Each structure stands twice: as C-alpha cells, then as structure tokens.
Amino acid sequence: MKQVLVVDDSAVIRKVARRILEGLHFRTSEAPDGKLGLAECEKMMPDVILLDWNMPEMDGLEFLCALRKMPGGTTPKVVFCTTENEIGHIARAMHAGADEYIMKPFDQNIVRSKFQEIGLV
Amino acid sequence: MRNTVAWSQREAAPVSSGDDSRASFAFARFRRRWTALTGAALGDDKRSAVERRLGSVMRAHDVSDLFELTELIERNGNEALIEEAIDAMTTGETSFFRDRAPFEAFRARILPELMATRGRERRLRIWCAAVSTGQEAYSLAMMLDEAARDLRGWSLEILGTDISGAAIETARKGIYTHFEVQQGLSTTHLLRYFHREEESWRVNEHLRARVAFGQFNLLSSPAELGAFDVILCRNAVTNFAPEARRGVLERLAGTLVEDGYLFLGDAETVDEAATSFTPTAHASVWRRRARPRLSLV
Numbered sequence: 432m433k434q435v436l437v438v439d440d441s442a443v444i445r446k447v448a449r450r451i452l453e454g455l456h457f458r459t460s461e462a463p464d465g466k467l468g469l470a471e472c473e474k475m476m477p478d479v480i481l482l483d484w485n486m487p488e489m490d491g492l493e494f495l496c497a498l499r500k501m502p503g504g505t506t507p508k509v510v511f512c513t514t515e516n517e518i519g520h521i522a523r524a525m526h527a528g529a530d531e532y533i534m535k536p537f538d539q540n541i542v543r544s545k546f547q548e549i550g551l552v
Numbered sequence: 553m554r555n556t557v558a559w560s561q562r563e564a565a566p567v568s569s570g571d572d573s574r575a576s577f578a579f580a581r582f583r584r585r586w587t588a589l590t591g592a593a594l595g596d597d598k599r600s601a602v603e604r605r606l607g608s609v610m611r612a613h614d615v616s617d618l619f620e621l622t623e624l625i626e627r628n629g630n631e632a633l634i635e636e637a638i639d640a641m642t643t644g645e646t647s648f649f650r651d652r653a654p655f656e657a658f659r660a661r662i663l664p665e666l667m668a669t670r671g672r673e674r675r676l677r678i679w680c681a682a683v684s685t686g687q688e689a690y691s692l693a694m695m696l697d698e699a700a701r702d703l704r705g706w707s708l709e710i711l712g713t714d715i716s717g718a719a720i721e722t723a724r725k726g727i728y729t730h731f732e733v734q735q736g737l738s739t740t741h742l743l744r745y746f747h748r749e750e751e752s753w754r755v756n757e758h759l760r761a762r763v764a765f766g767q768f769n770l771l772s773s774p775a776e777l778g779a780f781d782v783i784l785c786r787n788a789v790t791n792f793a794p795e796a797r798r799g800v801l802e803r804l805a806g807t808l809v810e811d812g813y814l815f816l817g818d819a820e821t822v823d824e825a826a827t828s829f830t831p832t833a834h835a836s837v838w839r840r841r842a843r844p845r846l847s848l849v
Contacts, residue, residue, distance in 0.1 A: 532739040
C-alpha cells in the first residue's frame, strides 16, 4: 500500500483529502505546512505528496524545491492541490518538478484521474 | 444533418386516470415515441430517471407531468420541444481520454499501422459518433497533434456528431468547466491545448479548427458523411433496442473502409452485426471485415 503525505494548512482539506485517498487504498499522513512536511519526509520519504501552495512558514513551491534537493527527494510523486488556478501558477509548479496539478475544489473523481495520470491508480 | 424520424400520431388518454396509472400510461407512450425517434430502449426501471431528466423541460413549458408533456409534443408536432427533450435526455457522461486504454491502443498501435497502410494517399478520416460534448474528439485531435511531425502533409479529418444539438453546440465552443478539464486530462495537455476564459477553460483555436461537429441521429443513413478509417461510437449502442442496435452497427460497418476500426464502449459488443466485424487484440476495438466479393461462375 503506497503512502501519501498530505501537506495543507487547512485541517478540513487534510481530512477530506485523507478520506478520499484512503478510499483509493492509500496510507496517509499529514502536515500543516511546508516546514513540518519536510520534517515528515526526513523521518520517512512518502511515495506521493499532495501539496497545497499557500501555507504559513514555507509555501508549496519552496517545499518542492527543498524536497527535490533532499536525499531521496526526487523519488516521491508530487501533486499540487491548490486554489491557484492561473496558467502561470500551473506552469511554474510543473517546471519546478511537480508531477500533476489539482485545482481546488476537488473531488474523488479528480484525485483518481490525476493519480491515474502518474500511474498510481 | 437532422433527425429523420417524425414524432407524430396521437394516442387516446387512459379512460380512468389515478395518479399511477396516468403516469404509467404517459411513460409507456413516451417510451414508444422515444424509441421510434432515437432507437433508444427505455426499461420500466427508467421511469423516475426520465421524469427527473425532463423536469426542467416540463417546468419551462408549464406542464405538470410526463403525460402533459407527451400530449404537448404530439399535439403540436413541436420540433423545438422535441429537440429540448432530446437535449435533456441524451446529455451523456463523457470525459477526455475516457477509459484510457482505447486511446492508448489508438496512439501506440492503430495510428502507426494506419500511417503505414495509408502512406500513399496520406489521408485519415475519423468519426466520433455520439460524441456528446466533444471531449473524445478533442482527445483524438491532441493525439494527432502530438504525431504532427510524422503526419506532415497528411489530410486529417475528425468529425464529431451527436443527436443533441445542445451537446454539439458545447462541443463546437470547446469550453469546459474546472471539473471537466480535470477528468482524464493531464496537466501537460491542459497547458498545451487550453487557455482560461473567465472561470472556464477553452480548447485553443488551432485544435478546435481540426475538429468539425454536426448534429446527427444514428438511426439515419450516414452515407452523406463519406467513408471513415476509424469510428468511435462509445457507450451509445448499448442504449439502443436490439433491432435498432443491429441497424446502427450495420450502418457504421457500411461507412467504415474495409480495414477500418470501430471503437465501442467497454461493455459493448458487435454481436448484432458480428459478420461485419472481426475482433482485435484490443478490448472493445473491432475491425471491419472484408466485404464478400461477387464472383461470376
């Protein structure tokens, strides 16, 4: 069973995302911002990271750049999940090394579809 | 391209009409007309779904139930009202690259083979029958665009048709919601082939220009559309009554070139027209069987 780390400052979004992901047979863990997300990755590198953009301490893009420099940090698939839905934002995220991009609001169908795109479902 | 089956001929109302007998009578009458018009079979279990789907049409015309709606249609032979009913009833589920596997089969195996066998005429015609709001047609257009280097100098045509005028209008505009562009479409494709229009996403002009859309009823003869190398008619034939399904499949076979491919939905088969097709290595993909040659003895 693959492990997904949900990094989002909204407790509600983390709860919704975990419920959807567990319904798709993933194990889940969570962090409320980028800095604590990196700490989770240091403890155990997940298979996938569902990543918000705007968060306190360290935003999603900063998290992604730091992650990719960590030992083993190129391995996890990173799927942004954010309210930032302008083409410029999406292109920046993909250029920085994201594997897929989910625009909020999202539902189970969208998560399944995007995870299928990167071979996880 | 228009619907060719007229909705006419009134029937008598039920002699006594308790609520349920009136509703049952109305549904039975609607069902007969619907099957004659579209070929689609409606089981007894579909009554609630039909009433729900036609709810907005009934409200718009200030009628209280299916009985009155059927009466109104039959009384006036009202083409516009029939169109509204078709639009409400046939807006189908669809998505970009729906079910993935058939599109992957097209990209990896079938398109390269067609490019090899048609290398002399350098022409490829594809028909997405029952295309609904256009996502499957645009998916194919993206795949052909990605093969553009190998297809330089080719004449490529993609035609998308559907019985619903409203669905075809949406397809022509190529405007999709936030949810629709996140179903089956990778972010790479979204960035390459779409742009934002207010809160929606629109297919870029260069891709829209590669797909033609038109209204077409599969009960009609497709002869005027010409011959096709590939036909996608996915998740549509299953809705037809068996006899109508046989007719649809035979007409699709008639418009496919002899080595052409037919893509159906995952749960669909060509059983009613098995002599016209042969299975392929890909699930839900059939190949047109060679037509028998007449020989003089």
